[in-house]
Amino acid sequence: MASPTLTAYYDQWRQLTLAEADAIAAARWERVDQLQETKRQLQTFLDGWLRAQSPARARELTEQYRPVLRELIELERRNAAALSDQLRRAQNQHAALDTADRRLRQVRQAYAPAREAAWQTYS
Template identity: 35%
Template structure:
């Protein structure tokens, strides 16, 4: 496999991980989201190395890098769109979770107020001696 094909196979892995991450976000499967993010973090180093290898290969073969750069920009642009969509999904999930938490907090406050208003009065020590 030449350096260009290797780089594009890494970009394809990134795309698949981003799609899996998106599904994890939709299911609120945070372990899956974390797994995908960790895998992409590791993949970044490999992409940088593959990009460097492609530059070396192109220089050795006296190739014009413009064609590869155009293809890379196209792929990276699509990957950035996926990352943006995932970020938006995460924001929506966060807003939804914050709304749910606010509802839980309000219910807890209401229960405390009810408990204070209708709960059994505390007995004082004087009632025990009468």
């Protein structure tokens, strides 16, 4: 028999993970951090809740919720891939900006007027 409490917690996890996906896509990193912290707290609670069950009941619940857990794992995998893509894009953009900065300095050095010495003579 399914546990309504556990179902509600896994539904909450799903909603948090979907919200996290939206935040990743929008590059709202503070929101991503908040959602991940909420999920860490939920995971800690769920781990304790399952440990409080008898070993037989914990195995039964794990088996019963296996499809839900697979779905949650897949959603988490997608979020991890999206984060990886965002990180790669940010690194590429950073490298491009570094290159542009370096080239701009080279252009300035090549075309900047030569500075005259501050002193023409030494007395």
